[in-house]
Amino acid sequence: MxxxxxxxxxxxxxxxxxxxxxxxxxxxxxxxxxxxxxxxxxxxxxxxxxxxxxxxxxxxxxxxxxxxxxxxxxxxxxxxxxxxxxxxxxxxxxxxxxxxxxxxxxxxxxxxxxxxxxxxxxxxRPRGAINIPGTRPAGIYTAGSLQYLMNIEGFLPGRSAVILGSGDIGLIMARRLTLEGVRVKAVLELMPYSNGLNRNIVQCLEDFQIPLYLSHTVTEIFGEKRVEKVRVAPVDKDFKPIAEKGFDLSCDTLVLSVxxxxxxxxxxxxxxxxxxxxxxxxxxxxxxxxxxxxxxxxxxxxxxxxxxxxxxxxxxxxxxxxxxxxxxxxxKRWLPVKAGRNIRSIVPQRIVVGQTTPLYIRARYPERNATLHVGDGQTKQQVVSPGETIYYTLKPEDIRTADGWVEVSLEGGRVHD
Amino acid sequence: MSIPEVDVLVIGAGVVGAALIRELSRYELDLLLVEKEVDVSFGTSKANSGIVHSGVHDRPGTLKAQLAVRGCQLFPELAAQLGFLYKQNGAVVVARSREELAELEKLAVNGRANGVKGLSLLNQEELRRLEPNLSPELVGGLLAPSGGIVVPFDLVFALTENAVSNGAKLMVNTEVQAINPEQGGFFVRTNQGGIRAKFIVNAAGLGGSEVAAMLGDDSIQLYARKGEEYLFDRKLEGLVHRTVFPLPSQVSKGILVIPTVEGNIMIGPTAQRVETPDLSTSLAGWQEIYGEARRLVPTLQPNDLITAFSGLRAVGTTGDFMIAPSTLSPRFINAAGIESPGLTAAPAIAEYIVELLKESGLGLRRKQNFNPIRSVVRLRDLDFQAQAELMQKDAAYGQIVCRCEMVSAGEIRDAVRRGATTLDGIKLRTRSGMVRCQGGFCTPKIIRLLSEELGLPPEQISKNGPGSELLLGRLRAVQEEGRKEEQLHA
Missing domain, CATH: 3.50.50.60 (FAD/NAD(P)-binding domain)
Known part of the structure; x- marks a missing residue:
């Protein structure tokens, strides 16, 4: 040492x-x-x-x-x-x-x-982690590293771009590239909904007429030295690309926000x-x-x-x-949280007994008019989206200590399409 | 500019060309290695599986068998001298059924005929004890303890760097365009000018057929067989310890589970003949490889995948390596069709070709001051004491550029001095950008360091040579700022 x-x-x-x-x-x-x-x-x-x-x-x-x-x-x-x-x-x-x-x-x-x-x-998450087939040319950037190259180093990556992933950084970069004169052909999202904040979809895509393709993904990357085009296809309910409905978008830059x-x-x-x-x-x-x-x-x-x-x-x-x-x-004595219906994650995961604890909760899928149950406490949730955090301040009286855990769940909601 | 005149011109800086130039650099010779790509190892060798084969697979009496077994024996000492990443981890060929056990026994007989030492057959329990994460469905194995793993491009870098430090010349971006015999040798035309060579070795990989044809030698017929590989995160280190082979098929050694020297797990390769050689990976390739690999190691999960790549093997028509003087000139040696186990055999192929050159009349006098040692700094392999000393000497070794692999600015600068001119060149020499984040954090820093070291504007820094530049130019506001400043100075 x-x-x-x-x-x-x-x-x-x-x-x-x-x-x-x-x-x-x-x-x-x-x-x-x-x-x-x-x-x-x-x-x-x-x-x-x-x-x-x-x-x-x-x-x-x-x-x-x-x-x-x-x-x-x-x-x-x-x-x-x-x-x-x-x-x-x-x-x-x-x-x-x-x-x-x-x-x-x-x-x-x-x-x-x-x-x-x-x-x-x-x-x-880089390209390899999502395993997009095709060649391995220059011109593939994750959204954050491209943002660094543009906003801190002052560089322009290319002339035309396709963005895969509609998380907030992807949406922000669609606007940023457009403002610098790069043609953003499309933003693609594998899920049937965007993971980004609604305000970003409006301010970064709709205001600039950039198309957002939900339930679409990149199925292949082309170009030997530099990206030349990407093949895009819609996906079915199991996220499998429907190859026969595929189409090509030419671009020299692929931005990943996955x-x-x-x-x-x-x-x-x-x-x-x-x-x-x-x-x-x-x-x-x-x-x-x-x-x-x-x-x-x-x-x-x-x-x-x-x-x-x-x-x-x-x-x-x-x-x-x-x-x-x-x-x-x-x-101190603590109880574990337990994810019930339509709950992906809860932080903190261990509730110290007697401690008021703000919770950050994420849902698995979108739904409307659900009730969030946290131990004995509950609140109405008009719109639930996996892209937006659900906040709940857990009070000591919400906890049923006898259970040995604090269960969090969304109940009675209607899944919309 | 005068035309370079050399004793031996080696065409192609893949593992064969690199091993050969290093072997030749033991002698008092003027040597030149030319490579058409921007860097050495950027062809077939870059995408090699990195296995040092024991030699059990090859048919007795073939050059493949002879040179693989010899090559495998040469690796430990070579690694000790050149400091490339190598480990003799052993290999195990597994049987999935009772019927396959008989095949394993045949393979053992084959291996022993080739002179492979230490082979032993394992029953199910012995196999499980050695490799507990293998599928319980596997019924037995053949253990080949002499087998190893190597980082293929690191091997090529080590060989060429050592050859260069012993006086050999290297020219990259140099594509051979014509070869004309002349008195006492050849005149070779390249995109970088002419070269006079007394002897030529054609180690041009997939280009071997084309290069031989430049002399008028049409005997070398090659095709490309693509192999895809998939690399998993190092957190799987220890999943298997030995390289795991299924029983071989007609065309290949099958889909393997390979523990890399750096602790990753790699699965592959496919073996698919392609008419138009490109380096794409495919969904079908992934499905085949993942399906086969899961039959060997059922716990492998796709979410630990980091990256995929593919390479092209240059496959000949004879089923064996084609290493011989051309019928048109004894001074022109073809080293073609070097498919698997070519990387393993490379050091032995080099020895073999030196003998051929000698028979063809090349005079060989040993160099008095040949230095077999090459050393390179890898910060993460040093203990705290050695790290601290290094940082005292050069503060750049304290500045970390790659957080995933702990690569310092000192090592990046060192890699440029060792010959890297591109992002991929840095990646393969230092691992910066190779693993988890795939360059998400380090790319801007490496562009800057390359730009400083090479004295080029960042817009000219490329991924792997001309056409693969990473940046188009400056943002408009930055351009305007630059113009204003110019006006002020004017």
Missing amino acids: PKTKAVDLVVVGAGPAGMAAAVAAAEAGVEKIILLERQAELGGILPQCIHNGFGLRYFKEELTGPEYAHRFVQELKKHPGLKVKTETMVVTITPDRKVVTTSATEGLVCYQAGAVILAMGCRE GLIPENELSLQIGVELDPATGGPVVDSFYQTTVEGIFACGNVALVHDLVDDVSTESALAGRAAAAYLKGEIKT
């Missing part, structure tokens, strides 16, 4: 989650905090999100990504004990909270932390338990993972729709880490 420095808290990742967690921990009185960021800039994905629409829930005003990040960067500066290390990569984290980092400026450094907050965010994967290689190394439904660590009401003193928040725990939610949740995790360091969080 390299030379070890003792600190109170190490936060891994200075995106919206890590910054909010570090600020909240500092405000709660934690003195020595190290905030680690592998990029040169703070803010994670935010600096490249030059569009607006951020901050409506958290700041009650509309901001661009860089503006949103800037507010937190300003907050970081108020705490002299909070040290930010950019262009610094975490190599290893041990279960007893040794964090080994490397950077060009300091080489290898090891921090022995009282607590660790994991805030590594997520990465994009899902985000929480980046949990370090979490696995520590040995925290992951939830297959979210791809992130199992956390309790305090966002503590299954390894004591290791917390996780933001998109590493659950891919959120809105950065505002990431900030809220991460501030909670930051305060909880502060409480843990003061010895205020003792091992």
